[in-house]
Amino acid sequence: MTAVSGIEAIQAAALRSDRFRLExxxxxxxxxxxxxxxxxxxxxxxxxxxxxxxxxxxxTVASSLSIARETSLDAATLAYLESLVQRAWFVVYGxxxxxxxxxxxxxxxxxxxxxxxxxxDLFIALCVMVAGTMVGWLLVASDTEWFxxxxxxxxxxxxxxxxxxxxxxxxxxGNDGQNGLGAFAAxxxxxxxxxxxxxxxxxxxxGVPSLMLLVQNTAVLGAMLWLYHxxxxxxxxxxxxxxxxxxxxxxxxxxxxxxxxxxxxMAFPGERPVLQAASEAGRRAAQVMAGVVLMLxxxxxxxxxxxxxxxxxxxxxxxxxxxxxxxxxxxxxxRRQGADAx
Amino acid sequence: MSTRxxxxxxxxxxxxxxxxxxxxxxxxxxxxxxxxxxGALLIDLMLIGVLxxxxxxxxxxxxxxxxxxxxxxxxxxxxxxxLELLVVLWTILMFLFRNAxxxxxxxxxxxxxxGKRLSGIRIAARDGGRLTAEMVIARNLLRDxxxxxxxxxxxxxxxxxxAAWIAATAWFLIFALFPLFNRDRLRAGDVIAGSWVVExxxxxxxAAMSLAAAPGEALAPVAEGKYRFDDAELAVYGEYELQTLxxxxxxxxxxxxxxxxxxxxxxxxxxxxxxDERAFLEAYYTQLRARLEAAMRMGRRxxxxxxx
Numbered sequence: 001m002t003a004v005s006g007i008e009a010i011q012a013a014a015l016r017s018d019r020f021r022l023e024x025x026x027x028x029x030x031x032x033x034x035x036x037x038x039x040x041x042x043x044x045x046x047x048x049x050x051x052x053x054x055x056x057x058x059x060t061v062a063s064s065l066s067i068a069r070e071t072s073l074d075a076a077t078l079a080y081l082e083s084l085v086q087r088a089w090f091v092v093y094g095x096x097x098x099x100x101x102x103x104x105x106x107x108x109x110x111x112x113x114x115x116x117x118x119x120x121d122l123f124i125a126l127c128v129m130v131a132g133t134m135v136g137w138l139l140v141a142s143d144t145e146w147f148x149x150x151x152x153x154x155x156x157x158x159x160x161x162x163x164x165x166x167x168x169x170x171x172x173x174g175n176d177g178q179n180g181l182g183a184f185a186a187x188x189x190x191x192x193x194x195x196x197x198x199x200x201x202x203x204x205x206x207g208v209p210s211l212m213l214l215v216q217n218t219a220v221l222g223a224m225l226w227l228y229h230x231x232x233x234x235x236x237x238x239x240x241x242x243x244x245x246x247x248x249x250x251x252x253x254x255x256x257x258x259x260x261x262x263x264x265x266m267a268f269p270g271e272r273p274v275l276q277a278a279s280e281a282g283r284r285a286a287q288v289m290a291g292v293v294l295m296l297x298x299x300x301x302x303x304x305x306x307x308x309x310x311x312x313x314x315x316x317x318x319x320x321x322x323x324x325x326x327x328x329x330x331x332x333x334x335r336r337q338g339a340d341a342x
Numbered sequence: 343m344s345t346r347x348x349x350x351x352x353x354x355x356x357x358x359x360x361x362x363x364x365x366x367x368x369x370x371x372x373x374x375x376x377x378x379x380x381g382a383l384l385i386d387l388m389l390i391g392v393l394x395x396x397x398x399x400x401x402x403x404x405x406x407x408x409x410x411x412x413x414x415x416x417x418x419x420x421x422x423x424x425l426e427l428l429v430v431l432w433t434i435l436m437f438l439f440r441n442a443x444x445x446x447x448x449x450x451x452x453x454x455x456x457g458k459r460l461s462g463i464r465i466a467a468r469d470g471g472r473l474t475a476e477m478v479i480a481r482n483l484l485r486d487x488x489x490x491x492x493x494x495x496x497x498x499x500x501x502x503x504x505a506a507w508i509a510a511t512a513w514f515l516i517f518a519l520f521p522l523f524n525r526d527r528l529r530a531g532d533v534i535a536g537s538w539v540v541e542x543x544x545x546x547x548x549a550a551m552s553l554a555a556a557p558g559e560a561l562a563p564v565a566e567g568k569y570r571f572d573d574a575e576l577a578v579y580g581e582y583e584l585q586t587l588x589x590x591x592x593x594x595x596x597x598x599x600x601x602x603x604x605x606x607x608x609x610x611x612x613x614x615x616x617x618d619e620r621a622f623l624e625a626y627y628t629q630l631r632a633r634l635e636a637a638m639r640m641g642r643r644x645x646x647x648x649x650x
Contacts (some may be wrong), residue, residue, distance in 0.1 A: 071638060073581060
């Protein structure tokens with residue numbers, strides 16, 4: 001039987017479903033060979049012709065499967081076709097192979113569109129952050145013991161209630177020429193990125209812990225603001241903070257907003273099933289989060305280098321203001337045709 | 343969906359699902375078992391641990407070399423700067439190992455980390471569409487609160503700290519047990535991302551494609567002349583019995599062939615295939631299949647011997 005040529009085999013087959021199989025076997029085997037190579041990660045060994053034919057072959061084999069299901073009872077063929085279509089489906093609909101093309105789409109509109117899409121959540125997160133700052137200020141103003149409760153001990157070296165204006169001024173200026181800036185920046189990035197990932201991930205619990213995290217972090221800011229205000233250094237402190245803070249606080253705002261977006265979608269899915277609502281919100285928020293990590297790299301560089309090297313308040317305010325307007329313009333003014341539809 | 347959606351195989355586990363591709367074709371997929379996922383995670387964590395330790399040891403070794411140089415130099419500045427670079431490198435690498443390991447592998451064409459690949463599972467989009475970068479990012483960012491954070495919390499709290507330890511354990515368990523409480527064994531990250539973890543399809547090419555092994559055409563011309571079954575004899579069985587018969591013929595086990603022969607010949611009241619059971623069964627298989635497929639083309643299907 002094996003010696004018989006293909007056409008004779010087709011004619012010799014007793015069943016119509018076997019003839020169907022023999023006529024299409026070549027396509028199936030070609031698809032299988034391509035898929036097997038791609039599964040092993042040997043994309044280079046797939047010829048251009050095969051690569052171009054892949055989507056077409058996939059559809060051919062998929063339609064073979066549909067037909068076979070209605071006409072054939074050969075379980076082995078059906079099982080083979082099902083597994084082949086599934087394997088091809090993984091390849092055809094798998095992750096996009098090029099990280100570069102994803103990054104281009106991401107920076108060139110996908111990211112800013114995702115940020116705009118969670119606008120309401122950003123607004124809520126912003127209100128919460130402002131409220132958190134005020135709470136921090138008011139708490140410390142009413143009782144200075146709160147300062148030690150709010151501010152992590154690593155910051156309370158010289159910056160404590162009752163410290164003289166001279167000492168406080170020293171913490172803002174005159175750090176130039178200091179060693180270890182690079183290590184400091186790397187540490188800041190790693191730490192801040194982990195906090196913002198946490199703010200995002202906690203959105204899973206309906207967004208409440210995300211907001212609490214925002215309040216907790218901005219309360220520290222409020223307490224610090226109160227401290228420097230008491231020494232008459234408000235503007236200098238704002239300048240010192242704004243160099244990296246406009247970027248970093250913006251990134252934390254985005255992370256909190258992204259977490260809230262998921263939480264809100266899960267708590268109020270509307271007409272959609274909860275799972276679908278959660279996954280739609282999750283994908284949008286994930287895009288925002290990939291950008292947050294990028295922003296934190298920028299913030300860490302600014303904090304580690306620019307802040308220490310630029311030693312006067314006006315220049316610091318200019319840098320901070322420029323960064324803020326840059327991010328605002330990028331997210332809300334920069335729109336590409338069709339980017340919002342994606 | 344009813345069992346009719348999976349006509350080709352007998353339902354094996356409660357993990358079989360139907361996924362509809364964008365072309366509208368229903369594909370059976372098998373959700374990965376919890377055991378294989380736990381195993382995959384353990385392998386990945388071990389790999390990450392090994393990578394972290396190896397990197398740290400290498401950097402410490404390099405730093406030790408730097409100190410040696412430092413002692414012989416008048417100025418400490420260059421060595422200090424190099425040391426700082428090492429610290430930067432270490433911080434960034436640790437961050438990447440923790441956050442980018444899963445991302446990097448799951449974004450690749452195989453959609454699986456080394457651990458998943460060893461366990462024979464991979465991730466896919468739950469809706470049958472494309473697996474996007476956003477999905478992979480979303481499902482892996484959540485790993486932080488599911489796994490790393492409670493683990494760190496647990497380690498720092500210690501068993502003697504009472505309430506904190508209970509809180510950390512509860513936190514850890516809520517997420518660890520999350521896949522136990524939903525049908526598709528989704529963890530929290532899968533819920534957010536719209537992904538799920540499925541078994542990678544096994545390759546069964548030989549069984550289906552080798553010409554001689556398929557009973558349909560290889561033996562049909564020979565067997566047809568010898569054994570002919572009439573309509574009444576073929577009408578007793580349906581698709582389920584046909585599949586069972588096909589499996590028995592493929593397995594080629596003498597004992598089961600004989601048992602099936604006895605069952606069938608008893609049922610249809612024939613005994614002329616004695617000592618030639620295999621040829622008898624192959625002829626019966628071919629003719630039963632021809633009959634059922636002909637009915638199928640007319641839109642009539644017979645699921646098993648009980649249906650008419």
